[in-house]
Amino acid sequence: MDVILFLIFAVxxxxxxxxxxxxxxxxxxxxxxxxxxxxxxxLYLLLGAEFIAAAQVIVYAGAxxxxxxxxxxxxxxxxxxxxGRSYLIPGAPLLIVFLGLMAFFxxxxxPDNTMVRFGGFTGGGPxxxxxxxxxxxxxxxxxxxxxxxxxxxxxxxxxxKEIE
Amino acid sequence: xxxxxxxIFISLIKAAVIFAVLMTTLAYLQWVERKxxxxxxxxxxxxxxxxHGLLQPLADVIKLLTKEDLVPPYVNKPLYLLxxxxxxxxxxxxxxxxxxxxxxxxGPVKTWMQMTDLNIGVLFILAASSMGVYGIALAGWASNNxxxxxxxxxxxxxxxxYELPMSLAIAAPLLISNTLSLRQLVETQAGGIFNxxxxxxxxxxxxxxxxxxxxAFAETNRVPFxxxxxxxxLVAGFHTEYSSMKFASFFMAEYANMITVSAMATLxxxxxxxxxxxxxxxxxxxxxxxxxxxxxxxLYHGAHPARKRDKVSLxxxxxxxxxxxxxxxxPVVQSWLLPLFWxxxxxGAILFLFMWVRxxxxxxxxxxxxxxxxxxxxxxxxxxxxxTSFLVAWTTK
Numbered sequence: 119m120d121v122i123l124f125l126i127f128a129v130x131x132x133x134x135x136x137x138x139x140x141x142x143x144x145x146x147x148x149x150x151x152x153x154x155x156x157x158x159x160x161l162y163l164l165l166g167a168e169f170i171a172a173a174q175v176i177v178y179a180g181a182x183x184x185x186x187x188x189x190x191x192x193x194x195x196x197x198x199x200x201x202g203r204s205y206l207i208p209g210a211p212l213l214i215v216f217l218g219l220m221a222f223f224x225x226x227x228x229p230d231n232t233m234v235r236f237g238g239f240t241g242g243g244p245x246x247x248x249x250x251x252x253x254x255x256x257x258x259x260x261x262x263x264x265x266x267x268x269x270x271x272x273x274x275x276x277x278x279k280e281i282e
Numbered sequence: 283x284x285x286x287x288x289x290i291f292i293s294l295i296k297a298a299v300i301f302a303v304l305m306t307t308l309a310y311l312q313w314v315e316r317k318x319x320x321x322x323x324x325x326x327x328x329x330x331x332x333x334h335g336l337l338q339p340l341a342d343v344i345k346l347l348t349k350e351d352l353v354p355p356y357v358n359k360p361l362y363l364l365x366x367x368x369x370x371x372x373x374x375x376x377x378x379x380x381x382x383x384x385x386x387x388x389g390p391v392k393t394w395m396q397m398t399d400l401n402i403g404v405l406f407i408l409a410a411s412s413m414g415v416y417g418i419a420l421a422g423w424a425s426n427n428x429x430x431x432x433x434x435x436x437x438x439x440x441x442x443x444y445e446l447p448m449s450l451a452i453a454a455p456l457l458i459s460n461t462l463s464l465r466q467l468v469e470t471q472a473g474g475i476f477n478x479x480x481x482x483x484x485x486x487x488x489x490x491x492x493x494x495x496x497x498a499f500a501e502t503n504r505v506p507f508x509x510x511x512x513x514x515x516l517v518a519g520f521h522t523e524y525s526s527m528k529f530a531s532f533f534m535a536e537y538a539n540m541i542t543v544s545a546m547a548t549l550x551x552x553x554x555x556x557x558x559x560x561x562x563x564x565x566x567x568x569x570x571x572x573x574x575x576x577x578x579x580x581l582y583h584g585a586h587p588a589r590k591r592d593k594v595s596l597x598x599x600x601x602x603x604x605x606x607x608x609x610x611x612x613p614v615v616q617s618w619l620l621p622l623f624w625x626x627x628x629x630g631a632i633l634f635l636f637m638w639v640r641x642x643x644x645x646x647x648x649x650x651x652x653x654x655x656x657x658x659x660x661x662x663x664x665x666x667x668x669x670t671s672f673l674v675a676w677t678t679k
Contacts, residue, residue, distance in 0.1 A: 145423065172405035180412025181442065188438050191423045193430065243401055244462055
């Protein structure tokens with residue numbers, strides 16, 4: 119059951135990811151990205167990381183991508199003009215090499231016996247995540263939040279019109 | 283026996299029951315709304331189809347089903363067809379984690395009056411409602427119509443903005459109950475009205491409740507925040523180009539969302555299916571008394587010579603109400619009927635508030651709407667959350 123669900127949603131995620139690049143209309147690309155986020159959330163759920171799955175949908179699919187779609191609709195961006203498929207000639211072999219290297223390194227760093235199996239992981243609830251964030255990873259967590267705060271202030275400063 | 287106990291079988295039965303009840307409620311909620319608004323505005327409301335217009339929802343469904351399903355030629359077809367489906371699915375998805383009552387015994391099987399209990403139930407509902415924005419935004423965009431587009435944009439901007447104070451308002455009672463599972467959330471509020479999150483804890487969540495209700499009105503695009511479908515500016519907003527069942531899906535999604543937020547308010551703040559005072563003080567007699575009063579009133583008005591039109595229908599309703607009043611006294615059904623009654627009564631009261639407000643208040647202006655949430659509602663919700671978390675940390679050892 120786990121494996122079947124994994125295969126279904128992995129395929130959906132990959133197809134949607136390819137679709138993001140292939141589509142010429144920005145709205146279709148953005149919606150394919152939502153599809154990727156959704157299937158990733160299901161994969162997290164399969165691994166037992168419920169909180170990450172919910173946060174993935176709420177934050178990425180529900181907030182950030184809605185803003186993307188919103189801006190695309192507001193600017194009324196039209197479809198791109200097609201530029202032919204010549205990029206495939208150098209692109210396809212490079213992609214295969216890249217994926218091969220990725221698989222090789224992942225295999226080297228995480229050997230088979232250290233990988234998380236379906237249903238073998240139970241530390242994904244909100245309580246465990248909260249405990250980990252506020253004890254073990256307190257410093258990185260706080261530094262990240264200050265970084266985000268700086269970015270928000272920067273965005274407001276840049277977006278504000280100068281008042282003479 | 284094996285089959286009866288299996289998870290899939292029980293889930294299927296529950297899904298069928300909840301779906302059937304929900305669909306009927308959706309249809310009749312609209313009748314109730316028309317009646318309530320009509321009586322607030324001193325007119326009778328739907329009165330022709332069946333006694334007191336009771337068959338009006340059926341007539342509406344037939345009308346919507348048999349209308350021509352028109353797809354305008356200038357729309358973006360895949361997205362135009364996807365949008366109502368998305369809105370409807372996301373609206374119905376949330377119902378699956380809402381608990382209606384405690385554990386019950388049906389024959390040999392013990393089960394909860396809930397589809398499924400997630401330990402991230404609250405987050406699940408937030409996720410489903412944040413995905414529901416797509417239905418409306420895409421409907422507006424794919425229709426290729428300027429009124430629909432403005433309606434869709436207004437709606438998505440409004441829903442993103444009000445999601446923030448809403449999430450903050452939800453977080454405060456969760457701190458007090460110390461769980462994200464909706465079932466446990468209700469169980470921590472057992473034992474009378476002073477244990478409900480709205481009055482309980484180191485910091486009573488009244489402010490949080492009010493912020494949640496205001497945000498809920500905006501999230502469901504209801505008056506006074508119904509700018510996405512302001513008919514005197516935008517025709518019908520995002521669903522201008524939709525007809526027949528596609529229009530009905532948006533309509534049903536709106537009402538399903540209303541039911542979800544009302545149920546959420548009940549579960550988070552008003553103690554879910556728990557009675558407001560203990561059985562020892564007679565809380566189990568409340569439904570009987572209410573239905574008996576309703577039955578006697580209906581009989582009295584039915585017997586009145588001035589009401590010739592109602593001389594059959596009102597006595598029949600009176601007798602039905604009296605029978606229901608009697609059913610609530612049977613000890614066999616009390617264990618599951620009483621919790622269900624309290625849950626429905628609380629949710630129904632909040633739904634009535636939605637209708638009452640719609641009949642009474644005018645619409646906001648768009649800049650007021652945005653200024654209100656960012657400059658007032660958000661800081662208030664934030665402050666409430668800070669005070670609550672401080673006091674919870676202070677009082678727990």
